[in-house]
Amino acid sequence: MKMLKKTMLLAPAVALGLTAMAGAPAMADQADGSYSTTFQDINNTGASGGAWIDVTGSEAHVTVEAAGLAETFNDAPFPHVQHIHSAADAAGECPTLPTNDDNGDGIIDTVEGLPSYGEIVTTFSTSGDTSPAAATDITVAPSGSSFTYERSIELSAAAQDGLATGQAVVVVHGIDPAGLSEEAASAKSNLVPELPLAATAPALCGALEMQPAGGADTGVTAAAATNGGNGGSEVGMIALGGGLLAAAGGAYALRRRMNANS
């Protein structure tokens, strides 16, 4: 009897110790798991799709399917840069019309979406760099009206944090100016005036949700969802505009064709 009591008292302490020890080294793998999302059509483009991501440490196997996107200008495939967005102070969700259309031009542009989905933390490029530095390299962006993207990539620490905390959102950019209001179609990017608004506006968006390993809902929800303006997050978006502008002849030619069509 005495022995049994002693064992029972010891057991919880041992269990706690093991939990604490297991917790520390597991930090690096905090985002491990499977995530998915069904895309929302952000700017009424008629596009649809989804994303599936399996994470082990900093490695992610990513699949993105998209259809109904802007297809071409003249004969050039429309580039659709795509990213994981995340920020601790963002809502961790997708922006919606008309709530997040701050300037009332009928579309949500990339900056207007920032309070919802946060900054770029990882780029779903077709080859090479997957960091935010590759965010606007249209030479490694999927293109055309529909695509299936599948690649094993390296996640940034910020992307892993975002996944682990339920803040990670996938955004596919690039909308057809022909579908916009005249005001929006003729508008320049609020990031780089030389660019049309459509080149950087979000087309598809989905907040990633972890798929429960054991069939039970984890109950993880996005942190407090408020849209308190665009403060603090524009630096990354300015880089987005600048990168598109600098991305060799492609973006420039695209802009010229857009202008020619308007």
Ligand SMILES: [Cu+2]
């Ligand atoms: Cu993005």
